[in-house]
Amino acid sequence: MxxxxxxxxxxxxxxxxxxxxxxxxxxxxxxxxxxxxxxRLSRFLAVRSLATAYIEFFRGTSIFVQLFWAYFVLPFLGIxxxxxxxxxxxxxxxxxxxxxxxxxxxxxxxxxxQYEACxxxxxxxxxxxxxxxLPQALLLMLPTxxxxxxxxxxxxxxxxxxxxxxxTFQAQVVxxxxxxxxxxxxxxxxxxxxxxxxxGWGMRSLERRMARGLDGVRV
Amino acid sequence: xxxxxxxxxxxxxxxxxxxxxxxxxxxxxSVLAAIVGLGIALARRSSNRVLSRSVGFAAExxxxxxxxxxxxxxxxxxxxxxxxxxxxxxGVIGLGLHxxxxxAEVYRAGIDNVPRxxxxxxxxxxxxxxxxxxxxxxxxxLPPMIPALANYFIAMFKETPLLSAITVLxxxxxAKSVANSSYRYIEPITMVGAFFLAISLVxxxxxxxxxxxxxxxxx
Numbered sequence: 323m324x325x326x327x328x329x330x331x332x333x334x335x336x337x338x339x340x341x342x343x344x345x346x347x348x349x350x351x352x353x354x355x356x357x358x359x360x361x362r363l364s365r366f367l368a369v370r371s372l373a374t375a376y377i378e379f380f381r382g383t384s385i386f387v388q389l390f391w392a393y394f395v396l397p398f399l400g401i402x403x404x405x406x407x408x409x410x411x412x413x414x415x416x417x418x419x420x421x422x423x424x425x426x427x428x429x430x431x432x433x434x435x436q437y438e439a440c441x442x443x444x445x446x447x448x449x450x451x452x453x454x455x456l457p458q459a460l461l462l463m464l465p466t467x468x469x470x471x472x473x474x475x476x477x478x479x480x481x482x483x484x485x486x487x488x489x490t491f492q493a494q495v496v497x498x499x500x501x502x503x504x505x506x507x508x509x510x511x512x513x514x515x516x517x518x519x520x521x522g523w524g525m526r527s528l529e530r531r532m533a534r535g536l537d538g539v540r541v
Numbered sequence: 542x543x544x545x546x547x548x549x550x551x552x553x554x555x556x557x558x559x560x561x562x563x564x565x566x567x568x569x570x571s572v573l574a575a576i577v578g579l580g581i582a583l584a585r586r587s588s589n590r591v592l593s594r595s596v597g598f599a600a601e602x603x604x605x606x607x608x609x610x611x612x613x614x615x616x617x618x619x620x621x622x623x624x625x626x627x628x629x630x631x632g633v634i635g636l637g638l639h640x641x642x643x644x645a646e647v648y649r650a651g652i653d654n655v656p657r658x659x660x661x662x663x664x665x666x667x668x669x670x671x672x673x674x675x676x677x678x679x680x681x682x683l684p685p686m687i688p689a690l691a692n693y694f695i696a697m698f699k700e701t702p703l704l705s706a707i708t709v710l711x712x713x714x715x716a717k718s719v720a721n722s723s724y725r726y727i728e729p730i731t732m733v734g735a736f737f738l739a740i741s742l743v744x745x746x747x748x749x750x751x752x753x754x755x756x757x758x759x760x
Contacts, residue, residue, distance in 0.1 A: 477607070
């Protein structure tokens, strides 16, 4: 009979790394989503094409390949990253590209009359974005952002392949040490599902909170 | 380390071998995902509460956990209960199940989008349930689904490198074995990225065409 307490501890250590990666990756993704999403709507062609190239590149190639590129190829170009840095960089840039399309879609879905009202009130481009457009667009972005964070959480499993000791990696370690496959992988699946449900729940309550006071104003 | 074209041509045939497996896995996975998705969508519409609830929860669970861990589960845990699968078979089952839960949502939305009047008219014309599905509902529900389904198949294509983790000799695994034997990472991994980007860009153009062709039904 195997004493599972120590092994479960190992798996929980992995879960901590997964949570850490998810939070840091989401932070980078959020920044990139707004930078690239607003960049695609820029007045300047150069900014627009740069943002489009970034989005198409990161959406067009696999997260797995991006991660391997960041970890194995960048050192040859003189940039050496720890597995954690490579993981956060690849996940953040990848999910950020998906988020950028969400930002762009939400901003473009705000009615034309809102922009016209901003012009009529003599608000500058930055002011109308900051005070009129974004507060409305943010609410539209939230549900999709929630899905993106769950995708990012699931993407973190891939970093185990560049030797970062996340949940999946630790499950493999436990499998190698105990020879038992069912328990570690089932535990890992349950933890991932619990985390995904937690994110879904958190996003829904955030959405309710932000939608408060908007009843009757907009949908 | 410098980029070496001679090395690129030398490893090209090996990479093409890998690319074939990648494409094969995507095609088989797509077919399985299309079938599994239909099964899930129909089960969730079933009037049997137990069936629709349990299938709904299972789909939710599969969607909330990482594909990589599911692949490990299929490849390493199932042999314990006597189901021994070849790596490629395990990979295709993993891809098909995971993306089946996504395509199920596409089917559900497509079927729900057929106006209720069509169901009522079918009933009023005394058309049997089977005829209603085959001649009324599916012909109207299917075309708008096609771009969304194609979208998931592109997403699945980009996830196939994960199969390298369960020893399928697809493109990524060929690249890794080339890299490990020659100590050159820059060319093989970049070639994998270029291959995925090229196919994805072509696929995006195909998707745009599908959207124009099928995206909306004429009223």
